[in-house]
Amino acid sequence: MSTDKKINVGVIGYGLSAKVFHIPFIQALPDYNLYAIVQRSPKSGDDASADHPSIKLFRSADDLFSDEKVDLVIVTSIPETHYEFTQKAIESGKHVVVEKPFVPSSKEARELVKLAKEKKRLLAVYQNRRWDQDFVTLKQVLASGKLGEIAEFETHFDRFRPEPPTRTTWKTQVSPASGALYDLGSHLLDQVYHLFGAPNSVTGFVQVQRKGLKTGDSPPDACTVLLRYGSPEDEMLVTVKSSAISPEQDQLRFWVRGTKGSFKKYHLDVQEPQLLGGVKLSNSDFGVEPASSHGTLTLADTDGKFNSETVPSIEPPPTYVEYYRILAKALKGEGEVPVSGDDAADVLKIIELAQASSDNGNLQAW
Structure with a gap:
């Protein structure tokens, strides 16, 4: 082109x-x-x-x-x-x-x-959430090496929605690719795959949490997926979690623990609520989360004492515009697409293994 x-x-x-x-x-x-x-x-x-x-x-x-x-x-x-x-x-x-x-x-x-x-x-x-402000910030923290060797990585998309949905969409009906694993889980799993690639094994727990909904009549509204990476001597555990019953004012987003320190972050990226609220992309506040939502880096010194500091999210934020900017270059022969079909196929394989694990109660090897 x-x-x-x-x-x-x-x-x-x-x-x-x-x-x-x-x-x-x-x-x-x-x-x-x-x-x-x-x-x-x-x-x-x-x-x-x-x-x-x-x-x-x-x-x-x-x-x-x-x-x-x-x-x-x-x-x-x-x-x-x-x-x-x-x-x-x-x-x-x-x-x-x-x-x-x-x-x-x-x-x-x-x-x-x-x-x-x-x-x-x-x-x-x-997979636009590769350009969430907090995820891009997290990538920078991981690249800095300040956390040391990562032992556990948690990523959450939890909400408090105890009442059954009143609006009927593909997300609330039993249909191909419906339910928490495919809807919210696919975002989280794509970010994990982007960071770490394919896991060694997958263990999944998929359920309907909200009262009044029946398994089989309603798609699952919650999932927990455990991914194991590395060797038995140097293993990393990734937890991917989406819950409909999480009565917290401050919802956990990331919690990463390593041999030298941890990174903890609350609240979701602001672009979706801003877009739904009519905020224009030209607004200088678009994609910029408040300082109260910034993550915390905790480091352990040689004496076993802990020091914590706030990690400001990267500014200016990349925003989802970056997805289409990268795509335009690819269409003109200047680089790769922002998220490939191969990546998405591997994420779908993780989803399938998680569902199979939940159904039969067994760990699934990659």
Whole structure:
């Protein structure tokens, strides 16, 4: 693709994902042109063509695939449709970005990766939380070596939502790739995979925590996944946890313990609530978490005494714009996609092993 040509983008779906997590970032960069949106049933107050008068509005994804002017397709529909739409987009000559959790199985993921390579198309998965301000800060802490050899790494996405959901979406129904493991767990597992790669083994505990919901009738709303890395003599344990019943005012986000010190962090990245609250990307506060949410580094000295200090989060924050900035370069032949299909396939394999472990009560080897 020419380095001076705008990338014509076609978006499949016009729900929360498209409106909040993709279109604003596409429009924030001069490399892209929001060319078309597929919305099957526009209605008053929810009409893509009214919100974006200059776009083409399609009622069918097939119409989008047949439009030769489309360079990049972003798939934001429900997970069970991802495989078909991604396959057709690639076969029609488009590059593709697919919302997490990519597809329901690692087998399907690897089939799409193979197809993209055969057709010489770029395939990327939208794991935007690699660009959370706190995660980028954590990577810097780990790279500094101040923690020493890591013994335990905990990552949490816990909430206090004891009441059954009142709104019906793919996330609240038993369907392919639904439930806590695929929804929130895929974010956490992708970050862990990005840091440490594939584990030696996986142990999973998947459950329905909220009262009034029944296993089998509702997708799991909680998961705990234990990942073991390294050798028996030098092992690291990773805990990935998402709970619906966590009555804490300050929810734990990261807790990393090493031979020289620890890093502990509370609260989630602020970009999602800011986007949902209408904060513009141009706002100087966008993506910047308050000082009260900064992490704490605790180091042990040679006398066994402990010293703690606040670790300011990296500023300016990268924000999710960085995902699409990296992708634009890749589309112009300048580097790799921000998150590859191969990475996403491995994360899906971890999810599958965690579910299998939860079902049969056994540790699963990689």
